[in-house]
Amino acid sequence: MEGPLALVVGILIATGVYLMLARNLLHYLFGLILISNAANLAIFVAGRVTRAAPPLIPQGMEVAPGPIANPLPQALILTAIVIGFGLLAFALALIAQAYKVLGTLDVDTMRIAEPIPPKGEKSP
């Protein structure tokens, strides 16, 4: 199972990076979303993938009878998804506000914080 999952992670990262290279902020954000999903998937695989073996111990036994799935990475990913969701929601709201105020989503034209000095004019 690891092989195909690794492939999916690779495809997600590649697509994400392609989108993030665009000048449009919205593309950047969608690239980020894809990569964050890829990261979660990678952690999931790193915690070892097992088939149809929930991490439950039958009543009366001290340890599970056979190999079981590792619940910890799933807990980690759940936390990461919640946090990531909050951050991405914030980023989306920020981008929407920036579009409203600055009137553009093209990062190359966003130069208010770091203006390019006009040609021929020397700094004092």
Next chain:
Amino acid sequence: MSWLLALPFLIPILTALATFPARGRKLLCGFISVAGCALLLAATIAILVLVETGGTRAAQMGDWAAPFGITLVADRLSAIMLLISGIVGFCVSLFSLSDIRKYRVKLGFHSFFQLLLAGVCGSFITGDLFNLYVWFEVMLIASFALLVIGGDRIQLDGGIKYVALNLVSTLLMLTSIGMTYGLTGTLNMAQLHISLAAVDNPSAVSALAVLFICAFGIKAAIFPLFFWLPASYHAPPVTVTAVFAGLLTKVGVYALIRTFTLIFPSELQFPHSILLGTALLTMLTGVLGAAAHYEFRKILAFHIISQIGFLVLGLALNSPLALAGAVFYMIHNIVAKTNLFLISGTAKRLTGSFELSEIGGLYRASPLLSFFFFIAAFSLAGFPPLSGFWAKLLLVKASLDQAAYFVVAVALITGILTLFSMSKIWAEAFLKDHPKDYCQRLQDIPRYERYERLLPVAFLALITLVLGLIPGPLIDYSLAAARELLKPGEYIEAVLGLKIQYVGNR
């Protein structure tokens, strides 16, 4: 004692909750915020005393034994970082009373400020990698809000660059933590010290080390990864920049120090050689950027980067003296940098701009403010007998011990260039006349505002002076902290209850 270790993040969170309903009333809200910071300062002092008298302390949350539950650990490095966060928090919250306008308070400035402090303190005290991630996120989301609150055009522009690049670092950090778990099966830092040494897969460990350097490197603003910092740090009100400059990047450096002393075996050579190269480049590029700019806060922002280079250098040299230098430098730098930003805010209040070409005459307007600036700026440049001198001396001595003469040369060049850009500010903003003859005098601004602006600055300048004139205690403390970092036996015993023997001559 477990409740005491939880206080550094509990107090700011409770204060944040208390300030939120009061945000409509500026005075009351500010008062709650300052009181919360005073409590936080008291708690951090108590932790420092506890660690100094009883050694490293650990607390297991919910009494779950160490590698499984959430662990809070305070060793010497954590304790001093907490104390300095308490001091910065207190000074900046006092300064914010007059610097932050009413509409920003109404949008919840003080709540986000307290959450930021909670995130910073939580990162310093946690003993668990995933918890570190969570605290980083708390810090990050609060810093996002602080950066854009009020919604000026320049804030939105700077904020987008800050958010875009920091989200990447978050992803890298999450991935590296997940991979660490996959490799070792634990995320407790003390347990990782043992487990990661037992992993027989050098290439995976190396890949992990590089991932951690990139993730924390973006946070710390080291050489090729720092571009979000000068793009955004001059956008928000100066109070926000001061606390960012003092604490945020330093949390990244703290995480790097923790990771590459405690988690990765310190015999691992190559992360340290990567860090050495980036440290030198960070020092130089930062200070060159500062030399090229003519805006008060942009110069200071580029200096943050250059100083981060010094901190990483201390880690990269990896000797007790060098690490002690890094700890001392960190304390000195947080104090001096926060102070410089606060002074720049008052300078703007008096002269009306941050552009050096548009302001001037500050020395005639207020010799007192000039005196404080002089102390902070020349301490940053490393002049004896100010605190920066001792910090640089420790690092230079450590490099000389390792016969790293090239490093010494770069450090000295950086010092000279720092002096150059500081004297540029001094000459332009303080000595030359104001081009429009507009400069207000300090006595002209209302009395309360004057106190709120000057007391924090004076207090931080006093710390710089005391550290410079009596450096002995902090140097001893830093050396002890560095010894602990390089032989983390006490840390591991406090967390796991295991004794570890270290051999070798470190």
